Amino acid sequence: MMNKRSLAAMALLISVSLLSACGKDKAPAGSPAPSASPSAAASQSPTAKPTPTAGSPSASSSVSPSAKPSATPGKNDGVQVIAKPESITVLVNKQNMLPDNYNPTDLVYPDIPFTFKEKLEKRKMRKEAAEAIEQLFAGAKKDDISLAGVSAYRSHATQTSLFNSYVKKDGLEKAKTYSAVPGTSEHETGLAIDVSGSDGKCAAQDCFGGTKEAKWLAEHAHEYGFIIRYPKGKDKITGYQYEPWHIRYVGTKMAKEIADKGSTLEEHLNAVPVSK
Numbered sequence: 001m002m003n004k005r006s007l008a009a010m011a012l013l014i015s016v017s018l019l020s021a022c023g024k025d026k027a028p029a030g031s032p033a034p035s036a037s038p039s040a041a042a043s044q045s046p047t048a049k050p051t052p053t054a055g056s057p058s059a060s061s062s063v064s065p066s067a068k069p070s071a072t073p074g075k076n077d078g079v080q081v082i083a084k085p086e087s088i089t090v091l092v093n094k095q096n097m098l099p100d101n102y103n104p105t106d107l108v109y110p111d112i113p114f115t116f117k118e119k120l121e122k123r124k125m126r127k128e129a130a131e132a133i134e135q136l137f138a139g140a141k142k143d144d145i146s147l148a149g150v151s152a153y154r155s156h157a158t159q160t161s162l163f164n165s166y167v168k169k170d171g172l173e174k175a176k177t178y179s180a181v182p183g184t185s186e187h188e189t190g191l192a193i194d195v196s197g198s199d200g201k202c203a204a205q206d207c208f209g210g211t212k213e214a215k216w217l218a219e220h221a222h223e224y225g226f227i228i229r230y231p232k233g234k235d236k237i238t239g240y241q242y243e244p245w246h247i248r249y250v251g252t253k254m255a256k257e258i259a260d261k262g263s264t265l266e267e268h269l270n271a272v273p274v275s276k
């Protein structure tokens with residue numbers, strides 16, 4: 001028996017599941033907003049302090065192939081905790097998780113337009129990535145391509161709060177199908193950003209794939225040190241379907257190598273494919 005509410009919930013769930021890698025911080029157009037408003041609970045929880053241990057992250061674009069996951073046993077089935085979360089080339093995916101206490105220490109607000117006006121956490125990026133995204137947007141502009149940021153950094157606290165609200169609503173297994181487990185979202189690194197055209201149409205949706213903005217990104221992102229993190233046809237390796245809007249900073253050298261080969265960060269780092 002299906003009442004209206006469970007139908008609506010189901011519809012929401014289905015539409016939500018399309019957005020997996022980027023998580024969703026807004027409901028897709030046309031669907032009702034999720035009842036549990038995570039943002040309210042998420043913000044202002046200054047509990048997780050950054051550890052002052054490791055010295056300043058060597059954030060130069062020099063190649064440090066160090067970002068390979070450590071052999072530290074993870075908490076969940078085969079998931080490993082990342083040893084050097086501050087590395088520019090860090091691999092974060094469903095099997096390689098950021099440590100609970102990791103918060104990037106060099107987050108800044110890049111000077112680029114977003115699809116919203118407010119000065120929110122999700123505008124932030126790590127300094128080196130922020131400078132690169134400014135260059136990328138400027139380069140696009142020269143080619144008459146107007147871009148806008150949709151969502152960049154998401155703190156561990158925000159991701160945790162968001163995820164927990166889904167678990168409460170749908171249970172752990174179901175929640176995992178449409179929201180990244182805290183620590184496994186690349187948005188927590190401050191090195192990734194979802195990008196759309198300046199009109200915000202198709203933001204973080206499949207229809208972005210056919211746009212001139214997506215085409216420009218696919219051709220030029222690597223020149224600025226970014227890769228299309230979840231390319232078409234690589235979902236078995238990355239664990240995510242094609243997401244033409246989600247770009248990830250890795251530095252220009254590695255970005256070019258990955259783009260030239262048409263490969264992925266997993267392949268480049270010789271990491272195990274996410275789904276065997």
Ligand SMILES: [Zn+2]
Pocket residue numbers: 021022023187192193194245246247
């Ligand atoms: Zn994303």
